[in-house]
Amino acid sequence: MYFGGTFDPIHNGHLQSALCAGQLLNVANVGFVPCHITPHKDQPRTSSQHRLAMLECALKTIASNPTGMNVHVEDYELKHDRSSYTLHTLQYLRQLHGANTPLFWLIGMDSLITLDRWYGWQQLLQYAHIAVVNRPGYLAPSDGVLGHWWAQHRASLRDIAGSACGKCILLNTEEMDLSSTTIRRLIEQQRRCKETSLQITQLVPQAVAEYINQHKLYLTSDTEKS
Structure with a gap:
């Protein structure tokens, strides 16, 4: 499972969401993917180097987490001096892991409701499942193109067993009102x-x-x- 973000700074809500989601998805590895240049938001307040250093500090504190999951930094986006598009990252991760390995990309509900603004968003499921965690004050899309897409691809954990990509999963994790x-x-x-x-x-x-x-x-x- 991979979790992308600016992490400016990384906080306990990020860590809790990632560990809870990883446990529900029964994954062995959780990769945090800090972005370099964000195409959708204002640029991060701090440099990529500082955000990476803070992320590494944070992951050391949960390295021995009770779930036994391996947590690590995936610095693919930091290596490229261009806008960090999730589609490009997923294409890289799919090539890295092979065609048959289940991959999950974790996002919050606040990101899901604007997913149709992302570059190549309708191609994302070709490379991974999208796992969504609740955020206070946000509801899943119910109409329009994005609402139709969500209804078409939403699945349960049982439905995705053994599949490599192609579905959306809403995870019932504890909501933490922190940003x-x-x-x-x-x-x-x-x-x-x-x-x-x-x-x-x-x-x-x-x-x-x-x-x-x-x-x-x-x-x-x-x-x-x-």
Whole structure:
């Protein structure tokens, strides 16, 4: 299973969603895929190098997770100085793993409802299953082209047993109302108030909080950015 994102910064919601989804899908490996240049959103606040370093810090904290899954970074998108399109990444991963290996691409419901804006979105299922986790305040598409596509391809875990790609699965995972945007705003607010320490250790792994503090990330002043 692979989980793509800007991870700006990686937080406990990302980690919890990935581990819960991997357990439900009964996968042995979970790869986190940090994007380099995002085609759909504003560019990340921090460099690819910082986001990769934070991700590596976070994964060390769950390396011995109770599920026994192997967690790792897949840096394919960071190696290419171009927009990071999921279709290109899935094509690479399919070639890497072979035609018959089941592959899952994990997204949140907030991403699913805008999937029809993604480059080559109707080709994604040729290379992987799309696994969707709930996000507070978002519902699955029910009409239009995307609603029809979702209804046509949605399947249960039992339906996809042994298949390599081609289906959408809605996973019943615990919803965590947390976002990287919220964390960045909290850090900025704390620094404006001259807090002596970052009070985000319940939102991100301790090692990530320390990295953010060490490198003075997410400052409002451009001249202060690391």
